[in-house]
Amino acid sequence: MPYQQILQATDSLSEINLLGSGGSGSVYKGILPDNGMEIAVKVFHLQYAGGRTKSFDKKCKVLCNVRHRKLVRIISSCCLSDFKALVLEYMPNGSxxxxxxxxxxxxxxxxxxxxxxxxxxxxxxxxxxxxxxxxxxxxxxxxxxxxxxxxxxxxxxxxxxxxxxxxxxxxxxxxxxxxxxxxxxxxxxxxxxxxxxxxxxxxxxxxxxxxxxxxxxxxxxxxxxxxxxxxxxxxxxxxxxxxxxxxxxxxxxxxxxxxxxxxxxxxxxxxxxxxxxxxxxxxxxxxxxxxxxxxxxxxxx
Missing domain, CATH: 1.10.510.10 (Transferase(Phosphotransferase) domain 1)
Incomplete structure (x- = not known):
């Protein structure tokens, strides 16, 4: 998913849309403007996001194909040299x-x-x-x-x-x-x-x-x-x-x-x-x- 589309869906990763933070990154709620679909975007912390672009992109494609009804579905990913994120299905009832x-x-x-x-x-x-x-x-x-x-x-x-x-x-x-x-x-x-x-x-x-x-x-x-x-x-x-x-x-x-x-x-x-x-x-x-x-x-x- 393009970086600009992630920013648009999450109001530029607004703190209002922040669902939570952990050791590896922060998760934001988003809404895709074209179809209104609710998503969650996991943005990885900088210490993990730097470099390894090709490797990250390749592994994300593999994870997108891991499908099971009891796993949170990975919809897409965004991979830049200084920004890496996973786009996930949104779970409305939280953790x-x-x-x-x-x-x-x-x-x-x-x-x-x-x-x-x-x-x-x-x-x-x-x-x-x-x-x-x-x-x-x-x-x-x-x-x-x-x-x-x-x-x-x-x-x-x-x-x-x-x-x-x-x-x-x-x-x-x-x-x-x-x-x-x-x-x-x-x-x-x-x-x-x-x-x-x-x-x-x-x-x-x-x-x-x-x-x-x-x-x-x-x-x-x-x-x-x-x-x-x-x-x-x-x-x-x-x-x-x-x-x-x-x-x-x-x-x-x-x-x-x-x-x-x-x-x-x-x-x-x-x-x-x-x-x-x-x-x-x-x-x-x-x-x-x-x-x-x-x-x-x-x-x-």
């Missing part, structure tokens, strides 16, 4: 992070479960079903966006590959988020699909406890993972479940708690060390599909 921690928004149990399943399906496609294996490297709630029907879509896939050659671990780590990073990635620089599985496990725990892995209650002696683990094996799971879920009405409260416990056990299988002991996203999706039936039965009509 999972905003829904988890907003004072005026909340997600019920089924919504949280469905979002988890959406993320798992996206990662399964990236890891196992796409022609080339794609490792995300930065799975976290702010990289999960919700459409008008509250269906989750994973964004920022392939971003590390746009700027760094596979194997440039030190640079790749600058785009990752430490609290969701697998231990082997942080300490040894090992990049693999199992790193994404680990990040997904952290998201599962966060979503049903409403506790960030960086919460002040966690430190050297206690992590989000250990906190939930202790509750599972100490039969105190009610103490870690998000209070908003506990006040919801269910036809079978006991079955609901068993379902959440099963989700926590699934998360623990995603968080195993060493990494080869973790389950794959294929297995994650299969287990979530089995849980879905039980969860629907236990939830209120």
């Amino acid at each position: 999972l992070e905003k829904w988890l921690y907003s004072h005026n928004k909340s997600l019920n149990l089924l919504q949280r479960f469905n979002i988890a399943k959406d993320i798992a399906e996206a990662l399964k496609y990236m890891h196992h079903d796409h022609t080339i294996e794609i490792v995300h490297c930065d799975i976290k709630p702010s990289n999960v966006l919700l459409d008008e029907d509250m269906v989750a879509h994973v964004c920022d896939f392939g971003v590390t590959n746009l700027f760094f050659k596979r194997g440039c671990i030190a640079q790749t780590k600058t785009l990752a988020t430490i609290s969701y990073m697998a231990p082997e990635f942080g300490s040894e620089g090992i990049v693999s699909t199992y790193g994404d599985v680990y990040s997904f496990g952290i998201i599962l725990l966060e979503k049903f406890t409403k506790k960030k892995p960086t919460d002040e209650m966690f430190g050297e002696d206690m992590s989000l993972k250990n906190w939930v683990f202790n509750s599972l094996y100490g039969d105190t799971i009610v103490d870690v479940i998000d209070l908003h879920l506990l006040v919801e009405e269910y036809k079978n409260s006991s079955a609901m708690k068993q379902c959440i416990a099963a989700i926590f056990y699934l998360a623990m299988d995603c968080l195993r060390n060493p990494s080869h002991e973790r389950i794959s996203m294929r297995e994650v999706v299969a287990r979530l599909e089995k849980l879905e039936v039980i969860l629907i039965i236990s939830s209120s009509p």
Whole structure:
């Protein structure tokens, strides 16, 4: 997409249209003047945008062909020597992070479960079903966006590959988020699909406890993972479940708690060390599909 068209769609990247900023860049809402289509434009920070024009352009064309109903679609790109951006489909309901921690928004149990399943399906496609294996490297709630029907879509896939050659671990780590990073990635620089599985496990725990892995209650002696683990094996799971879920009405409260416990056990299988002991996203999706039936039965009509 031409640079001038991006400026026109976003009112010259106006701050009013700024949706958010992260480690790799800023995202703006835009409207294409010719057809009124809403878009999101991710403009990469200057330290990533300089140079590599041909390489960036070539990789963007590859990413534009990565299509799955649970991935944010990359519509086009803009590649100049000092400006690089991706044009994405717009997600009107914002990020999972905003829904988890907003004072005026909340997600019920089924919504949280469905979002988890959406993320798992996206990662399964990236890891196992796409022609080339794609490792995300930065799975976290702010990289999960919700459409008008509250269906989750994973964004920022392939971003590390746009700027760094596979194997440039030190640079790749600058785009990752430490609290969701697998231990082997942080300490040894090992990049693999199992790193994404680990990040997904952290998201599962966060979503049903409403506790960030960086919460002040966690430190050297206690992590989000250990906190939930202790509750599972100490039969105190009610103490870690998000209070908003506990006040919801269910036809079978006991079955609901068993379902959440099963989700926590699934998360623990995603968080195993060493990494080869973790389950794959294929297995994650299969287990979530089995849980879905039980969860629907236990939830209120």
